Amino acid sequence: MxxxxxxxxxxxxxxxxxxxxxxxxxxxxxxxxxxxxxxxxxxxxxxxxxxxxxxxxxxxxxxxxxxxxxxxxxxxxxxxxxxxxxxxxxxxxEPLFCGALGAELVARSRAHLPAGATLYWLTRQGVVTEAGGLDRWDYLRSWTAGRHQRTVASLDEVAREPVYHLHWVGPREVLEGIAAELVSAELQSMIFQSARGPLCHLEMRAVGxxxxxxxxxxxxxxxxxxxxxxxxxxxxxxxxxxxxxxxxxxxxxxxxxxxxxxxxxxxxxxxxxxxxxxxxxxxxx
The missing domain is CATH 3.40.50.1000 (HAD superfamily/HAD-like)
Incomplete structure (x- = not known):
């Protein structure tokens, strides 16, 4: 009814x-x-x-x-x-619209990997992370549906791919530190609690x-x-x-x-x- x-x-x-x-x-x-x-x-x-x-x-x-x-x-x-x-x-x-992040911003993200945080790049083909990110794949399930995930020895291997989101998983206080260091007029960021465990997400994408x-x-x-x-x-x-x-x-x-x-x-x-x-x-x- x-x-x-x-x-x-x-x-x-x-x-x-x-x-x-x-x-x-x-x-x-x-x-x-x-x-x-x-x-x-x-x-x-x-x-x-x-x-x-x-x-x-x-x-x-x-x-x-x-x-x-x-x-x-x-x-x-x-x-x-x-x-x-x-x-x-x-x-x-060919997309109708793509808001890829600038190469310099993407490169800067690699310099902000304090202990406890895992970095993921969201690209058109899927999520990419270095091998150390394997233990937190489940936190990305809402984005990937458990598929479309790649691990590489170094993110340098995919540095030429357009990146749409920067995404970290880690404790809230660690992510707050990353967000403060990467603050930019070109980026908007959001920290939110994961539904899949005790850690939090930090998502960054282009402003607007x-x-x-x-x-x-x-x-x-x-x-x-x-x-x-x-x-x-x-x-x-x-x-x-x-x-x-x-x-x-x-x-x-x-x-x-x-x-x-x-x-x-x-x-x-x-x-x-x-x-x-x-x-x-x-x-x-």
Whole structure:
């Protein structure tokens, strides 16, 4: 039985009628907690497309991981990956947009490896680290889905590859020291607790890049404005796109800051196929 969406129709009716693009976060939103696309969700996505709506993913995952899920969902088209740093179809195709970091910044990251911290470079083809990073691969599972990981004897071996994110795993106090030393007008950084263990993540990417900026690039390609876009998310990296979109919705399992700024909160969680229920109830009836 579907949940009720009367409150969304009442408060957002006109904006919902203007929607031409639906942008979906993956982890914690479209995927179940065990990282699956359910048959019902795939069917609902295809149903929305059959009604003439564009559907795309907007995620922190790498494009390699996104393109596999997109194929499973029948969405072999451009998506927003790496929190807006890379917008494209597959790692093999020319991207619509790439926000690679400057070579000097990437080189500087190698000089900031205090004891207790592990450095990862996020590239178009996957995550790269030196051999010492093997014991912390599991912390990167949300980005890699357990694949698309490479270890090298030295990061010098891949220094010519474009790097989109600098990523460290370690104790919070160690990561705070790295962030302070690498502070730059060209970088934005975020430290957050891992859900996979006691350590924290430090993520650095180019200033001005987030899921909202990625959707602007995708929208220009499609001829769709952010005002004509509906987004659904659950976590802090969804804040910008939820605020910028014509309709920004939070999952029932979304963290409090996301629920507070969203235009509406869905009645169901990701493990209750909340995205499928939304699409069926609002766009497919």
């Amino acid at each position: 579907r949940a009720s969406y009367a409150h969304l129709h009442e408060t957002l009716g006109e904006r919902l009628r203007r929607v031409r693009l639906i942008a979906l976060d993956l982890d914690g939103t479209t995927l179940t907690s065990d990282k699956r696309l359910t048959p019902r969700t795939v069917e609902a996505i295809q149903g929305a497309r059959a009604r003439g709506l564009e559907v795309a993913f907007a995620t922190g995952r790498m494009l390699t991981s996104v393109s596999e899920l997109a194929e499973e969902a029948g969405l072999e088209r451009e998506h927003v990956s790496l929190n807006g740093s890379l917008v494209g179809r597959t790692p093999r195709d 890049l987030d899921k909202a900026s990625g959707l602007r690039h995708l929208g220009r390609h499609l001829g769709v404005s952010l005002e004509e876009t509906l987004v659904v998310g659950d976590w802090l990296n969804d804040l910008e796109m939820i605020q910028a979109a014509g309709v920004g919705l939070a999952m029932a399992n979304a963290c409090p800051p996301v629920q507070e700024i969203a235009d509406g909160v869905l009645p169901l969680r990701n493990d209750e196929e909340g995205v499928a229920d939304l699409l069926e109830s609002v766009f497919l009836l």
